[in-house]
Amino acid sequence: xxxxxxxxxxxxxxxxxxxxxxxxxxxxxxxxxxxxxxxxxxxxxxxxxxxxxxxxxxxxxxxxxxxxxxxxxxxxxxxxxxxxxxxxxxxxxxxxxxxxxxxxxxxxxxxxxxxxxxxxxxxxxxxxxxxxxxxxxxxxxxxxxxxxxxxxxxxxxxxxxxxxxxxxxxxxxxxxxxxxxxxxxxxxxxxxxxxxxxxxxxxxxxxxxxxxxxxxxxxxxxxxxxxxxxxxxxxxxxxxxxxxxxxxxxxxxxxxxxxxxxxxxxxxxxxxxxxxxxxxx
Amino acid sequence: xxxxxxxxxxxxxxxxxxxxxxxxxxxxxxxxxxxxxxxxxxxxxxxxxxxxxxxxxxxxxxxxxxxxxxxxxxxxxxxxxxxxxxxxxxxxxxxxxxxxxxxxxxxxxxxxxxxxxxxxx
Numbered sequence: 308x309x310x311x312x313x314x315x316x317x318x319x320x321x322x323x324x325x326x327x328x329x330x331x332x333x334x335x336x337x338x339x340x341x342x343x344x345x346x347x348x349x350x351x352x353x354x355x356x357x358x359x360x361x362x363x364x365x366x367x368x369x370x371x372x373x374x375x376x377x378x379x380x381x382x383x384x385x386x387x388x389x390x391x392x393x394x395x396x397x398x399x400x401x402x403x404x405x406x407x408x409x410x411x412x413x414x415x416x417x418x419x420x421x422x423x424x425x426x427x428x429x430x431x432x433x434x435x436x437x438x439x440x441x442x443x444x445x446x447x448x449x450x451x452x453x454x455x456x457x458x459x460x461x462x463x464x465x466x467x468x469x470x471x472x473x474x475x476x477x478x479x480x481x482x483x484x485x486x487x488x489x490x491x492x493x494x495x496x497x498x499x500x501x502x503x504x505x506x507x508x509x510x511x512x513x514x515x516x517x518x519x520x521x522x523x524x525x526x527x528x529x530x531x532x533x534x535x536x537x538x539x540x541x542x543x544x545x546x547x548x549x550x551x552x553x554x555x556x557x558x559x560x561x562x563x564x565x566x567x568x569x570x571x572x573x574x575x576x577x578x579x580x581x582x583x584x585x586x587x588x
Numbered sequence: 589x590x591x592x593x594x595x596x597x598x599x600x601x602x603x604x605x606x607x608x609x610x611x612x613x614x615x616x617x618x619x620x621x622x623x624x625x626x627x628x629x630x631x632x633x634x635x636x637x638x639x640x641x642x643x644x645x646x647x648x649x650x651x652x653x654x655x656x657x658x659x660x661x662x663x664x665x666x667x668x669x670x671x672x673x674x675x676x677x678x679x680x681x682x683x684x685x686x687x688x689x690x691x692x693x694x695x696x697x698x699x700x701x702x703x704x705x706x707x708x709x
Contacts, residue, residue, distance in 0.1 A: 341674060345696045346599050353606045386606065393599055447680065449652045495655065 320531075324544045330442075336408045338437040343397035343404075350390040350397075357387050407434065410466035417467055419556075421460040425502055428511050429454065431469040432500050435476035439484075446484045451499040458502050461509045461579060464556045468577075471552040471561070474545035475513045475573050476500075482517025482571065489518070508559075509577045516570040520563070528563060553577065589709065590618045590635075594628040594644035594656065595672070607699045617706065625651025625659075632665065639667060641709065643693070646673040646680065654687060661688040668709075672697065 361383045366372050407430060410417060432450060440446050476498065483496030501512040520528065531547050546561075553561040559577035566572070593604055601621045611617040620639065622628035625648060632639065642660070646653035653671055660669065671684040674695040681692050693702070 338674065341695075342597065346597075346603070349603055349607075349696075350599075353603075357606075389602065390606075393602065397599075447646075447652070447654065447683070449655065 320544070321548075324548065333408070333438075336404055336434065336438075338441055339404045339433060340401050343401040346397040347394050347401070350393050354387055354390045354394075357383050357390070361387070404430075407466070407469060410469070413466075417464045419462055419464050422463050422465045422468075423459075424461040424463065424509055424511070425454040425458045427463070427465060427469055428472055428500055428502055431472035432476045432498075432513075434469070435473040436480060436498075439477065439480050443484070446480060447487075448480050448483050448496040448498050451497060453499070453501045455503045458504045458509065461504075461577065463577065464552075467552045467556050471549035471575065472511060472513070474549045475575075478545060479513055479515035479517065479571070479573075482515050486516075486518045504579075507579055509579060511575040511577075512564070512572060513575075514570060514572040519568050519571055520566040525563070525566065549575075589616065589640050589706065590620065590638045591706075592620045592622060592628060592631060592639045592642045592667075594622045594625065594642065594648070594653065596623055596645065596648040598623060600645075608703070611703075611706075624648060625653065625656035628656055629659065632660070632667075636665065636667075641706075642667050642669045643672055644669065645695075646671055646684070654683060657684065657687045657689055 361380065364376060364379050364383065366376060429452060432452075436448065436450060479498045480496075483498060487494055487496050495516075497516045499512075499514040501510075501514070503510040503512075529546050529550050531544055550561045553559045553575050557577045559575060562574050562576075564572040564574045593600060601619075604619050604621075605612065608617050608619065612619070620631060620635070622631050625644075628642070628644065632642075644653040644656055651659075653673070657669060657671065660667065668690045669688070670691040670693055671689045672693045672695060673680060684692050
């Protein structure tokens with residue numbers, strides 16, 4: 308058997324990273340999808356009971372429809388209508404979640420298009436968190452969100468950017484979880500997502516109140532395979548891939564804003580105009 | 589009996605109101621809803637005395653259900669508190685009970701079972 312060359316190794320490792328990420332995603336999606344599915348089942352069941360009530364409340368042929376009965380029927384119909392609306396809403400939600408998973412699973416770079424950046428960031432964080440929770444049940448992190456209401460649509464490659472935010476969230480949750488295992492007691496793990504729309508950039512910040520990145524790792528943070536996670540828990544490629552997605556696919560920057568005993572903050576900054584537009588080419 | 593339900597999903601309100609329609613109409617149960625830990629604390633400050641039971645989701649953005657639980661226990665408000673969560677793992681259960689929860693329910697809520705419990709209170 309010949310030894311695989313560096314390029315082949317690199318390909319295999321990236322494929323492995325994708326599979327690891329996919330495993331986490333699947334668990335996360337399973338959890339996320341359960342919520343809307345429960346609502347769909349519950350509201351469908353209630354609506355079925357309401358339909359029975361409706362049938363029961365209808366006056367017999369020949370009998371008069373009293374104002375009371377009319378009011379009752381009106382109430383039941385209103386609830387039925389609302390429930391059906393909720394069922395549609397939660398079905399669409401479940402569909403989006405599964406779509407996000409298929410996008411990530413396909414591994415194909417997603418095409419650049421306008422995306423609701425707040426929604427993307429929120430969903431990426433949720434996917435990461437629930438995926439981790441499903442594989443590490445003791446993990447209990449509070450997720451704070453401060454999303455800029457003026458963010459609107461931003462040109463981005465959705466599944467790739469989701470991947471980047473997901474990787475950052477992964478790291479943030481692991482950091483706080485590690486601190487909790489070490490300190491216990493009153494320490495409350497917190498991860499914060501913040502988005503901001505600036506005149507020429509869209510920002511996504513991810514903060515955690517973990518123990519900070521050890522001095523020794525800070526310089527080589529964005530190098531492949533630098534990880535302080537135990538074997539099997541991380542591939543050491545999360546930040547590398549995130550930075551590559553942000554820089555190469557979006558012409559943006561991914562920077563470590565600060566890190567210390569109070570926690571860590573990463574910043575993704577994406578230009579609002581496509582590179583070609585900006586240079587006027 | 590007045591019950592406070594805390595969950596970030598707004599449709600939980602429609603769900604409870606419809607599932608407990610009969611009891612609500614008969615005046616046996618009354619539900620109040622808060623969509624965050626912070627809101628729950630406000631509500632308890634207002635009509636707090638009348639509320640007999642709190643049902644709270646654990647996984648909420650912002651103040652988590654467990655944080656809400658600690659805060660309520662710190663203030664010695666004495667309400668009966670049941671934590672509700674999709675994650676029925678041992679560690680979460682223990683943490684909740686340690687922090688002072690009276691019981692721990694898993695999602696999806698079995699409304700028939702809940703109805704039974706409420707009747708016994």
